[in-house]
């Protein structure tokens with residue numbers, strides 16, 4: 130029971146196999162999708178299935194209803210929200226464009242306080258650094274608080290493969306871990322799960338009595354987790370901001386689980402992407418409230434905590450060691466694209482998902498990515514390859530709701546267009562190319578355009594009835610309008626003539 | 642994979658640092674378009690570099706070069722006078738479902754805490770040494786645990802406490818936050834592990850905005866910041882189940898703020 134290979138947290142052990150389904154037997158880095166099929170095909174299948182599930186969509190939308198209300202109420206407390214967005218945008222833009230300098234400054238100040246910084250060029254390296262630290266600590270039990278970067282590198286699967294039990298302490302992540310699913314939404318991980326499903330899940334895994342009260346369910350998880358915090362030897366967290374000026378990392382949370390994770394175990398490991406750095410401590414006085422308001426409709430999240438190293442002389446508790454793993458994992462590739470560099474300003478508030486009509490209709494799992502929604506669709510092609518993930522650039526109505534919601538003013542919907550353009554340049558679609566060529570030929574010759582229009586008007590009805598390929602796909606979820614009786618140009622000419630006639634007859638009438 | 646722990650001392654780790662920094666420098670050689678902003682007036686001190694002026698020198702604008710907007714009149718209000726700040730803080734705390742107790746004196750604060758202990762039948766209460774807290778301890782009708790006592794803080798003992806009493810660095814009216822630190826508020830565990838957190842503070846500790854609070858904290862500790870600084874904004878909460886608010890997810894279910902003065 131005490132040996133790490135048997136796992137100290139037996140209740141969680143049996144889910145290990147199902148948790149790693151996302152990666153299967155393949156090395157985690159190579160698993161393009163948790164579902165096996167080509168990402169695009171799988172996206173279309175999952176989207177179709179999800180769109181048909183109206184019960185699920187209604188459930189997710191009603192869960193978001195409360196968010197819209199509280200977000201609007203909190204935004205109203207800002208004396209000028211748009212001006213605040215300017216400041217937040219400038220703060221993150223500055224940091225991203227001074228990344229090298231600020232990371233070095235951060236590292237030297239962080240290490241001056243007794244912590245250690247590890248640099249990981251890719252997911253594999255980050256996993257091996259963390260495994261090395263966990264071995265060094267001779268960990269019997271690991272407690273972890275919410276960290277999307279760890280999802281990105283498939284950390285839990287790697288730890289479990291080595292025989293380490295790791296428990297997700299954030300309630301939503303804990304529920305997802307028990308269900309053996311990745312997060313559905315990177316801020317609200319289990320927003321798609323109904324309370325009766327959670328009750329059954331807890332009953333089966335923790336032996337609790339069934340209940341339909343969210344409060345009681347939360348207390349079941351709270352009771353289950355308390356001893357785990359106290360007994361864990363290693364705590365793993367993420368980080369929301371790295372403050373270069375002071376060498377502190379900032380962690381935002383509501384539940385208190387990250388506070389406990391960084392307070393009780395003897396080793397604290399934090400994992401963060403290199404883009405999390407900000408220049409000054411003062412930047413947080415804008416970014417922390419805006420993250421909470423945009424992301425969860427709160428004035429501030431419950432706990433915003435700054436850590437600068439292990440327990441210090443004169444402090445009565447805290448870890449003996451603190452390590453920070455800085456992860457690149459293709460972020461520098463995104464940085465190299467100056468046009469889309471602002472996507473690295475993302476503070477992962479999730480606001481763009483919450484307002485996205487596509488997210489609300491296809492759901493979080495359909496994306497098949499660590500980061501869902503509009504921002505995920507922008508960055509995933511950079512992080513994992515445009516060839517396999519370009520279809521996400523089409524998963525947008527280009528309504529711009531995401532860009533409007535973004536507290537740091539990332540030009541999200543234009544970047545989806547940029548990705549489409551880049552994909553068309555690197556891997557052109559021949560059918561589209563021929564189509565466009567033909568259009569140019571026809572549209573630049575009035576006589577040809579007239580003939581083409583005539584043909585179109587006279588065959589549309591037939592196409593509706595016969596449903597040839599291409600038209601068939603269109604008709605599956607849309608209708609073709611009935612063809613007009615005459616071309617626009619004919620109608621326009623007739624209208625002009627009628628107007629001219631009316632004007633001349635008007636002029637010829639005697640004035641009263 | 643070797644069994645050797647990876648540390649920054651290993652050559653592999655050193656080279657990753659060099660590799661990543663080199664990739665960043667290479668990427669940043671192409672300047673980015675200027676930041677997306679409605680109001681370019683914000684960037685007053687220095688124009689951001691553009692394609693024609695790609696210098697990444699020290700003339701870069703940062704948020705801190707915007708002191709002209711002291712108080713940041715676009716963020717939520719922080720209150721102009723001590724009275725306004727007190728009223729705003731109290732209002733914000735109550736909206737966050739924290740309980741505020743106003744006390745005229747340390748004596749009165751002592752009886753408030755004793756009454757809390759009695760009415761909730763607390764068996765054990767943790768505290769730390771602080772001039773605001775020590776006078777209250779003798780009045781407590783239960784066992785007390787001193788987290789910064791001779792034998793240090795024992796997390797198992799702390800876990801068994803019904804409540805933790807701590808002081809704080811300061812309070813923020815703008816957001817209703819309480820800033821605790823590992824140096825002045827009894828370490829990291831006291832304000833998060835027990836089921837109830839009682840904060841004892843003096844009204845003179847109230848600041849207007851987060852910006853003021855961060856500035857004051859830096860000034861107080863200088864280069865030796867506490868290893869943990871935490872803004873607590875209401876009792877622990879979660880909305881993970883159907884986005885329905887539940888208090889007391891992992892941290893304290895109740896937050897009492899005792900304001901003296």
Ligand code: SF4
Pocket residue numbers: 474475476477478479480481482504531534535536537538539541
């Ligand atoms: S892109 Fe903007 S809105 Fe979306 S998660 Fe990032 S910061 Fe939030």
